[in-house]
Amino acid sequence: MAGKATPLPEAPSPGAGAPGPSLRALPSRNGSIRVTGLEHTYAAAGRVTKALEDIRLDIAPGRFVVIVGPSGCGKSSLLMMLAGLVAPTAGRIVCGGRALTAPDPDLVGVVFQEASLYPWLTAQENVEFPLSLRRVPRAERTQRARDKLALVGLAGFEDRYPHELSGGMKQRVSIARGLVQNPPVLLLDEPFAALDEQTRISMGDELLRIWEQTGKTVVFVTHSLTEAAYLADQIVVMSARPGRIVDRVEVDLPRPRTYAMMGTPRFAELRQRIWEQIRSQADG
Amino acid sequence: MSADASTRGAAATRRAGGWAVWLGALAVLFGTWQAALSLGLLSPMLLPPASAVLATAWDLVRRPDFLGDVGVTLAEVAVAFLVAVPLGIALGVAISESDYWSRVLRPIVFLVFSIPKTIFLPMFILAFGITFAQKVGFGVFSTVFIVLISTFSALESVKGDHVRVARAYGATRRQIALRVYLPSMAPVLLEAVRLAMIFNVTGILLAEMYAARAGLGQAVATWGQNYMLRELLAGILLIAAAAILFTEAVRWLEARCEHWRT
Numbered sequence: 088m089a090g091k092a093t094p095l096p097e098a099p100s101p102g103a104g105a106p107g108p109s110l111r112a113l114p115s116r117n118g119s120i121r122v123t124g125l126e127h128t129y130a131a132a133g134r135v136t137k138a139l140e141d142i143r144l145d146i147a148p149g150r151f152v153v154i155v156g157p158s159g160c161g162k163s164s165l166l167m168m169l170a171g172l173v174a175p176t177a178g179r180i181v182c183g184g185r186a187l188t189a190p191d192p193d194l195v196g197v198v199f200q201e202a203s204l205y206p207w208l209t210a211q212e213n214v215e216f217p218l219s220l221r222r223v224p225r226a227e228r229t230q231r232a233r234d235k236l237a238l239v240g241l242a243g244f245e246d247r248y249p250h251e252l253s254g255g256m257k258q259r260v261s262i263a264r265g266l267v268q269n270p271p272v273l274l275l276d277e278p279f280a281a282l283d284e285q286t287r288i289s290m291g292d293e294l295l296r297i298w299e300q301t302g303k304t305v306v307f308v309t310h311s312l313t314e315a316a317y318l319a320d321q322i323v324v325m326s327a328r329p330g331r332i333v334d335r336v337e338v339d340l341p342r343p344r345t346y347a348m349m350g351t352p353r354f355a356e357l358r359q360r361i362w363e364q365i366r367s368q369a370d371g
Numbered sequence: 372m373s374a375d376a377s378t379r380g381a382a383a384t385r386r387a388g389g390w391a392v393w394l395g396a397l398a399v400l401f402g403t404w405q406a407a408l409s410l411g412l413l414s415p416m417l418l419p420p421a422s423a424v425l426a427t428a429w430d431l432v433r434r435p436d437f438l439g440d441v442g443v444t445l446a447e448v449a450v451a452f453l454v455a456v457p458l459g460i461a462l463g464v465a466i467s468e469s470d471y472w473s474r475v476l477r478p479i480v481f482l483v484f485s486i487p488k489t490i491f492l493p494m495f496i497l498a499f500g501i502t503f504a505q506k507v508g509f510g511v512f513s514t515v516f517i518v519l520i521s522t523f524s525a526l527e528s529v530k531g532d533h534v535r536v537a538r539a540y541g542a543t544r545r546q547i548a549l550r551v552y553l554p555s556m557a558p559v560l561l562e563a564v565r566l567a568m569i570f571n572v573t574g575i576l577l578a579e580m581y582a583a584r585a586g587l588g589q590a591v592a593t594w595g596q597n598y599m600l601r602e603l604l605a606g607i608l609l610i611a612a613a614a615i616l617f618t619e620a621v622r623w624l625e626a627r628c629e630h631w632r633t
């Protein structure tokens with residue numbers, strides 16, 4: 088089925104191989120992310136919550152960075168700011184060489200937790216959704232969405248509604264939607280948290296395959312230490328209240344990653360190190 | 372693919388089941404009716420035979436004076452409905468847009484909703500006289516609160532992630548309203564439409580029965596006062612059939628978007 092799809096218009100350097108006048112590709116923009124002095128405070132119903140403090144990130148294009156930390160430490164808030172959905176209280180985000188102040192779908196694709204697909208649209212229509220917001224011509228829209236569904240292994244499922252798809256398939260559709268505008272950056276907020284363990288591992292493999300094939304910069308949020316160590320080039324460890332970065336771990340496991348690596352001493356060491364960072368912060 | 376087939380099979384079974392239930396209900400209704408008469412449980416003075424009532428119904432739907440009454444009531448119901456539903460939705464959305472007005476007005480809406488609207492009918496007569504506007508006004512008043520409250524819950528049923536996704540992909544406010552809010556709210560709003568029609572028709576029939584020169588409610592009330600049981604029962608059957616048809620049509624639409632409620 089995948090053989091029927093035309094070759095993917097993907098290129099390792101974003102925008103380079105992507106044609107089409109409506110794409111508004113900006114060849115000069117890469118997927119680098121630089122965050123300095125980022126801070127965020129929520130004020131709701133009279134209560135003030137400092138969600139993030141002194142966040143600094145420097146992510147080179149094409150890297151796979153995983154943010155890990157306990158629930159409530161501000162991971163989602165950080166990701167929403169990287170997506171331009173929430174304005175930081177203080178600090179600066181520079182993405183692709185320019186200050187990020189509002190959502191920019193040419194630059195950043197997002198994948199949220201389960202069930203963020205529109206249940207009234209088919210898989211194909213869900214993937215087309217970002218394009219249809221910008222009035223991309225129908226034929227181009229259809230083709231690009233089909234290509235992305237094929238990329239995530241869902242050729243043949245275009246006309247299914249989300250409720251007719253398994254949890255893993257739904258997240259594949261979400262990933263296809265995140266990639267359909269061919270942005271250099273892909274942000275994922277606990278995308279596999281609701282999946283069972285087997286599906287979760289194979290979705291991780293899928294994501295790594297897609298990442299290697301497309302060369303995106305990936306920022307992946309999770310609270311699973313195993314997932315973090317399995318996927319990442321670099322793990323950013325956060326602590327709660329207020330959310331701060333307490334460690335950055337370079338993962339030197341070779342690629343491609345395999346399931347067998349989870350049993351190696353190096354993998355155990357990495358997990359151990361992250362765990363101790365998180366635990367010491369929780370105790371202190 | 373087999374999942375498809377089984378879903379479709381299940382749907383067909385449900386549909387067939389639906390028809391069976393309908394036929395069963397009708398059989399029970401008319402069976403009990405005739406049984407009550409032949410067993411002498413009810414006097415034919417109080418309950419004419421079903422066949423006679425059906426014959427009267429058939430006569431009625433060809434009588435110009437009855438059709439005139441139907442026309443008056445339909446016009447009142449339609450105008451009140453077309454005013455109350457958009458008004459209720461618009462007010463519900465407007466109130467929810469502002470935190471301040473939500474806090475102030477929501478409790479009031481719920482309080483007013485709990486008051487039986489019937490007791491306000493005399494005030495409508497004082498304000499509007501016995502007129503078309505009075506019937507429509509009372510219909511709107513009877514309906515608008517249920518639409519408002521349904522709109523509140525429809526808005527609450529919109530998923531934060533669905534809005535966030537649209538914003539992340541650069542949707543304008545208008546696009547978010549039309550392509551996220553509207554479809555998200557549709558299942559709850561359809562339910563509101565169904566309930567609204569019940570409240571609306573109830574209000575208008577009551578207003579007609581209480582004081583009117585024309586309309587179905589007035590006809591039914593007159594038949595009752597004059598002990599015209601065949602016409603009375605025939606009128607009840609016809610109104611019931613029309614109401615059930617409308618409700619089932621909306622429920623059919625609701626069923627079509629049932630899977631939108633995740």
Ligand SMILES: Nc1ncnc2c1ncn2[C@@H]1O[C@H](COP(=O)(O)OP(=O)(O)O)[C@@H](O)[C@H]1O
Binds near residue numbers: 136
């Ligand atoms: N919209 C909001 N209003 C007020 N507080 C919020 C809001 N969103 C998140 N928070 C608070 O900010 C903190 C971080 O939340 P979040 O970013 O969702 O963390 P995580 O994704 O790591 O679980 C939590 O204490 C949460 O209660």
Ligand SMILES: [Mg+2]
Binds near residue numbers: 162163164277
């Ligand atoms: Mg979160």
